[in-house]
Amino acid sequence: MASSARLDKVLDSLDRGLPAAIERLKRFLRIPSISTDPAFAGQVREAAEWLRDELAELGFAATVEATPGHPMVVARTPAGTRRSLLFYGHYDVQPVDPLELWDRDPFDPAVEETSSGKVIRGRGAADDKGQLMTFVEACRAWKSVHGALPDGLILLFEGEEESGSPSLAGFLRDNAERLRASLALICDTGMYADGRPAITTQLRGLLGEEIVIRGADRDLHSGSFGGLAANPLQVLVTALAALKDTQGRVTLPGFYDGAPELSDALRADWDVLGFDAGDFLSQVGLRHPIGEPGRSGLEMVWNRPTLEINGIAGGYAGDGFKTVLPAEARAKLSCRLVGTQDPAAIRAALHAHIRSFLPDDCTVEFHPHGSSMASVMDISDPAFATARQALTEEWGREAAFIGAGGSIPVAGDFKRLLGMDSMLIGFGRDDDRIHSPNEKYDVESFAKGARSWARILAALE
């Protein structure tokens, strides 16, 4: 049988099996695997075991593996002639509060008709149980047609993604040899805003820093001390303001080292998306994009670094007024990083900058909060073009290479610890309400997501 005929059979199998696949997903969704709440530890394990059993029944060599936190599920097929692929998803879910804002029990999922089509409603439907099951269902249909699972597959399902992935890096480090593949597939993202299929090929990195400036050993009365005593809030504000010039460019020496100009190819790809920054901002009550002149909105969010003040606290902030000179002032800052910007070098430059503003009577303390370089995938790997073509065929629309303004730490970990690039392909929609009450996943995303993976598996053969 020609491979295209076999693919058609796999797709047929997926279509016929959709009702059963939805019932399987509903069983998975009924397990309240809330990883951040220790009271649900038993249910998190139950979800891992459910997944292992499903995968074992399909013919994977599947195990639940201990970590210092919630377990990992690892499943694999024998190495063969295909290029090896590691597929990643997570089986834990967000908490459900405020429960009173849900229209149904978050762990009693159901298919609902909505004005935009059928949806599967329930916690975890989109993030990430429904998404990870698209790949499992593609494997099931593959096996029903081919008589065997695709070879060279490693499936890795995490149970701590919603609580900061504390065990992930250690697990990858300890199991690097058996988890390394030629490419990772990560299914935890969405389509482009307008529903266009997309592969996320670059993610910004992140650098967080808390700054604490201290002066006197107590809050001072501004009448008695004002004019003589250093005010840590004044020092903080002066130092922070000097981090940017009047055009909003970051003034730290070397900050832009490694921040690359967008390639012409990606620029052309992104231009096609028709992103309108004003429209985008209007969803949160804004209209006027800030940012460097001459750069597009998507470029600003996906391919330019930022330095933002995330929080400041100091002095009296309650009702009314206290004319104090505060003893202490705190700020939390973070940078989004692109290209090969070096978080360590930027952190050092930030420290030097703040210290240069300290008067004799003030001290500063720094608390680092995470640091990751940007993830920029090597899209010259032909898998990217191949997957893009497969997505385009499935959805009947040109699939896009897109970026992401945020960070997806697992992609960075795969690169750093396993030397593996990732193709981030997901089928979520902007209105899926992940992390919120009434989370849903479109039945179309679930069905065509599985079909997309079947096409990608076939094309990468």
Next chain:
Amino acid sequence: MASSARLDKVLDSLDRGLPAAIERLKRFLRIPSISTDPAFAGQVREAAEWLRDELAELGFAATVEATPGHPMVVARTPAGTRRSLLFYGHYDVQPVDPLELWDRDPFDPAVEETSSGKVIRGRGAADDKGQLMTFVEACRAWKSVHGALPDGLILLFEGEEESGSPSLAGFLRDNAERLRASLALICDTGMYADGRPAITTQLRGLLGEEIVIRGADRDLHSGSFGGLAANPLQVLVTALAALKDTQGRVTLPGFYDGAPELSDALRADWDVLGFDAGDFLSQVGLRHPIGEPGRSGLEMVWNRPTLEINGIAGGYAGDGFKTVLPAEARAKLSCRLVGTQDPAAIRAALHAHIRSFLPDDCTVEFHPHGSSMASVMDISDPAFATARQALTEEWGREAAFIGAGGSIPVAGDFKRLLGMDSMLIGFGRDDDRIHSPNEKYDVESFAKGARSWARILAALE
């Protein structure tokens, strides 16, 4: 009898009457006249009535007069040949919590021996019942010698000083004609730091402003929006930092209009005090005075204006990190004002400054918090030199003309509403623990305070 002989008799009378005067003060201190706590409203009134009865018994025409809050006590003697004087004090006290830090019942006062002499311990001993009674005792002794009270006296005792004096301005306005005198005497301050007798001749004014800058209608994810959306904290920090130049001078146009250079006479007076800014700051863990080059420490605190950030709040300030662009950022600022600086003009300049930094997508809201001009007394009134001489004679040390970095609103109200300058003369010590547990008033302050007033009354005759 010559006036100096009569004064000696008055002073003798005070010395002989000291034990009885202390017993009277203790009766007064037993009344828990906590003005800020509605539960004590009855006791506040009881203190007013106790005072009225004392004064009436002495021969004053004394009344308890209603206000929208706690009552005023007004007492007077007939107009005569002496220049009219209004004496001000307050009969309400601060709350006593934390009660467990008191070594005795705050309302069961007693005379205690301490390493630095006898003290009267109890809430209100120094602030302000003990201080106001120094004047009442001086009047009592005066009468015992002269057979009559000094003429031309008005006594005004407030019951809301510790709760922000909400009724004072209205009462002064409504009773301006009957309360106006040639000069006010206010006994609610202390001696100079080293125990030198002092007259406070200038007080800084105060201007408070809260600034609220708003951007998006919710906190934004810095990955999705960073680089495109305006950050209200960034806007706030930039605008606040630009309020000062690199030398710390305030940049608001017109800010220094009306801020006078110190007169040579006062500069000489202040230099004698031997203030050491480094020593002063060392009590709060600092060592290095900031402030304009070429100006003395006392000049900075008493005769130069300030602009201080008293509090900032915005974004995430809890444990850990949230990479938000906050929807809102708030700051509280205050200025200490000198000379004839105009709070209204400065407020307008501040508003214009902040607005000039607003990007299109941000709004600003201002909340004024009080405004008072500096109080600068006309020390060419010979009463100041006369009183200074009287204090010098009583204490055996050269009395000082001093300033105060803070504000005493009643002095401003007397000037603004009654056109009256004030002589602020008090006998408190830095270690009196006013507003704190274990408040005390030195018996020496009480005794020599009364003697000081007797001398001043005699000298101003």
